[in-house]
Amino acid sequence: MQTKKTIAIIGATGNMGSALARSLSKGNYRLLLKGSQQDMLDALVQEIKANNDSADVEAATCPAEASWEADIIILAVPFAAEKEIAGRIKEVANQKIVISIANPFNESYDGLVTKPGTSAAGELQQLLPNSKIVKAFNTTFAADFLTPVIAGKQVDAFIAGNDDEAVATVSELVNAVGFNPVVAGDLSVSSTLESMQLLLIRLNIKYQYNWLAGWKILHH
Numbered sequence: 001m002q003t004k005k006t007i008a009i010i011g012a013t014g015n016m017g018s019a020l021a022r023s024l025s026k027g028n029y030r031l032l033l034k035g036s037q038q039d040m041l042d043a044l045v046q047e048i049k050a051n052n053d054s055a056d057v058e059a060a061t062c063p064a065e066a067s068w069e070a071d072i073i074i075l076a077v078p079f080a081a082e083k084e085i086a087g088r089i090k091e092v093a094n095q096k097i098v099i100s101i102a103n104p105f106n107e108s109y110d111g112l113v114t115k116p117g118t119s120a121a122g123e124l125q126q127l128l129p130n131s132k133i134v135k136a137f138n139t140t141f142a143a144d145f146l147t148p149v150i151a152g153k154q155v156d157a158f159i160a161g162n163d164d165e166a167v168a169t170v171s172e173l174v175n176a177v178g179f180n181p182v183v184a185g186d187l188s189v190s191s192t193l194e195s196m197q198l199l200l201i202r203l204n205i206k207y208q209y210n211w212l213a214g215w216k217i218l219h220h
């Protein structure tokens with residue numbers, strides 16, 4: 001059996017953070033959850049334990065403490081907060097995998113606040129030069145975690161990163177929560193992945209997919 005990895009989820013009470021926590025708690029992982037609203041965080045931990053006796057999950061007191069103990073850090077927070085948290089975890093995230101799920105949308109959800117060719121993940125890598133930044137889970141909606149198979153097709157979840165071992169580890173994690181991992185390339189591909197989710201959101205609104213939609217590459 002593989003050694004159990006510890007995953008810190010910062011922003012665990014949000015839509016994505018809680019979806020990730022619920023899904024990952026079913027895998028062979030120890031979870032440290034951090035959210036600023038303690039009552040919501042405690043309720044989430046209790047809910048996960050009530051649904052699964054063997055879930056290894058606990059609330060953390062601060063992002064730095066959670067990240068210090070973790071092998072993998074997931075920043076399930078808005079793009080602006082990602083930058084702020086990077087400053088707080090820089091030392092303890094040294095050489096660790098940090099997953100950027102952020103999509104840097106503008107307020108009207110019709111554009112990105114990042115410059116063309118740049119990405120939220122690329123900016124995070126600059127802020128955390130000694131961490132292994134991996135882009136993942138940004139092209140899936142929070143609601144998809146409950147239903148990662150839509151219309152009979154397993155939703156693809158794209159992954160980008162510069163460190164092959166880190167990308168392989170995140171692929172296992174994506175697989176563990178029920179999506180089909182597709183390694184899209186190095187971290188520079190993140191700008192495309194972030195634009196893909198902008199398109200999916202626009203299509204979701206236009207065609208009323210009800211936030212239950214995902215990408216699927218059809219192939220032989």
Ligand SMILES: NC(=O)c1ccc[n+]([C@@H]2O[C@H](COP(=O)([O-])OP(=O)(O)OC[C@H]3O[C@@H](n4cnc5c(N)ncnc54)[C@H](OP(=O)(O)O)[C@@H]3O)[C@@H](O)[C@H]2O)c1
Nearest residue numbers: 011013014015016036037076077078081102103138141142
């Ligand atoms: N929702 C989706 O379907 C989806 C899909 C793909 C990617 N994403 C990306 O996932 C990220 C989270 O989105 P979401 O929809 O889950 O947002 P959300 O429901 O608003 O949750 C955001 C979380 O971040 C925390 N947070 C906000 N500012 C913070 C700060 N300065 N320091 C620490 N924690 C902070 C919030 O905690 P408090 O409320 O307790 O402050 C909350 O737990 C975003 O970057 C988004 O682009 C979302």
